[in-house]
Amino acid sequence: MNKVRDLKNKDTLTYETSVAIFDDNSIGEYQGVANNSTVQTLPTSPSSDYISMAHVHNENATIKSYSVPSLGDLQWIARRYKDGYLNTSEFTAFLATADGTYFALTINNPTKLWKFFRYMDAGNFNITIQERIEASKKLKEVYKPILKKYYYDEQSALIQENAQGATNNEQQLRYFMQFLKEADIGITVFESNENFSTFTKLSIKGFDVKRSTTPCTL
Amino acid sequence: MKNLIIITFLISSIALFSQTQRDDFLGIWEWQNNNQTFRVNFFNEPDGDGTFSLAGHFTMLETDVSGNETILYTSDRFIETTNERFIPMINGGRYCDWIDSFRFSLMDNTTTKTLLLGVLDLKFISISLGNPLQITWKLRVDGMASVGEVFNVPTDITLTKQ
Numbered sequence: 001m002n003k004v005r006d007l008k009n010k011d012t013l014t015y016e017t018s019v020a021i022f023d024d025n026s027i028g029e030y031q032g033v034a035n036n037s038t039v040q041t042l043p044t045s046p047s048s049d050y051i052s053m054a055h056v057h058n059e060n061a062t063i064k065s066y067s068v069p070s071l072g073d074l075q076w077i078a079r080r081y082k083d084g085y086l087n088t089s090e091f092t093a094f095l096a097t098a099d100g101t102y103f104a105l106t107i108n109n110p111t112k113l114w115k116f117f118r119y120m121d122a123g124n125f126n127i128t129i130q131e132r133i134e135a136s137k138k139l140k141e142v143y144k145p146i147l148k149k150y151y152y153d154e155q156s157a158l159i160q161e162n163a164q165g166a167t168n169n170e171q172q173l174r175y176f177m178q179f180l181k182e183a184d185i186g187i188t189v190f191e192s193n194e195n196f197s198t199f200t201k202l203s204i205k206g207f208d209v210k211r212s213t214t215p216c217t218l
Numbered sequence: 219m220k221n222l223i224i225i226t227f228l229i230s231s232i233a234l235f236s237q238t239q240r241d242d243f244l245g246i247w248e249w250q251n252n253n254q255t256f257r258v259n260f261f262n263e264p265d266g267d268g269t270f271s272l273a274g275h276f277t278m279l280e281t282d283v284s285g286n287e288t289i290l291y292t293s294d295r296f297i298e299t300t301n302e303r304f305i306p307m308i309n310g311g312r313y314c315d316w317i318d319s320f321r322f323s324l325m326d327n328t329t330t331k332t333l334l335l336g337v338l339d340l341k342f343i344s345i346s347l348g349n350p351l352q353i354t355w356k357l358r359v360d361g362m363a364s365v366g367e368v369f370n371v372p373t374d375i376t377l378t379k380q
Contacts (some may be wrong), residue, residue: 041364047351064316070360072335072337075361076361076364079367119333121333122297123273125330129298139305153271154310157310157312
């Protein structure tokens with residue numbers, strides 16, 4: 001966990017960094033290239049399943065990132081699950097951001113997770129045509145009402161980079177929690193301290209983020 | 219009163235500038251690489267409620283010595299042997315002031331694998347009057363990526379308005 005905790009010290013680098021922990025207790029550290037806020041070297045088919053993946057959303061003069069998980073972060077988790085390289089009952093994703101937010105994500109329903117992200121299979125030649133048609137229909141169903149609304153809208157996407165400040169961080173968290181609820185995506189979110197030693201379970205009720213009154217510790 | 223007029227003028231100018239830049243995307247853009255052409259078509263996609271969103275498709279073409287074009291891949295296609303068509307694979311276009319660029323999402327549907335989601339930043343290049351518009355195209359994976367999860371489409375090019 002020390003390598004995960006050290007991520008908070010890497011939030012101003014010109015590249016993104018990540019730490020992966022596998023079922024055989026091995027640990028891998030990975031990083032992206034300078035001025036490209038993406039880690040592209042995580043194993044596709046590791047010899048042992050992922051039980052954790054932690055990464056940082058870094059910021060500097062030319063890179064601004066989300067104060068909450070990105071859609072791409074969630075897609076990465078869904079992709080590893082679909083490929084069979086994720087221990088879903090134990091898997092925890094950790095995120096530290098340059099905006100001073102810290103989260104842990106677990107999968108409470110892997111079937112729902114893939115059901116939402118199955119649109120990724122629309123062009124996949126390794127599945128049947130019928131499955132691709134279903135995936136394509138799913139893309140049409142989720143794009144405008146959910147993906148566009150929260151992440152992609154041309155003018156007013158609710159979740160945006162460079163939130164800055166506690167008020168904006170709270171607003172972004174609310175939008176992210178609303179997104180998870182609307183997408184019915186099977187992910188549970190915990191808010192953490194910067195040492196990733198105390199975790200508070202989050203939920204959304206109406207327009208408010210609710211925090212569990214009994215935090216858990218590591 | 220004079221200050222109010224100046225402020226109103228400035229706000230109007232900024233709004234007009236943004237709208238002009240947005241509309242400048244509409245149409246065909248190309249990048250040439252020997253006998254290959256990467257072509258991007260931006261258009262207004264109806265939202266169904268009377269409004270429109272900026273959207274796009276991309277195509278890689280190859281031209282033979284006789285000038286005949288062959289499509290190597292395109293995002294604007296049917297799922298094979300069906301009448302199900304892909305939605306526009308480029309969407310968004312939010313202006314990001316820290317990089318003076320417009321940020322889009324791009325889904326690469328031209329491989330035989332699952333769709334790969336990307337962050338696409340397009341930036342207008344300052345050019346002299348009378349020359350065609352140009353934009354830089356910089357594409358990276360959205361969020362985390364694993365080894366081998368790379369785009370089929372170009373990731374760092376300059377496109378010229380046709």
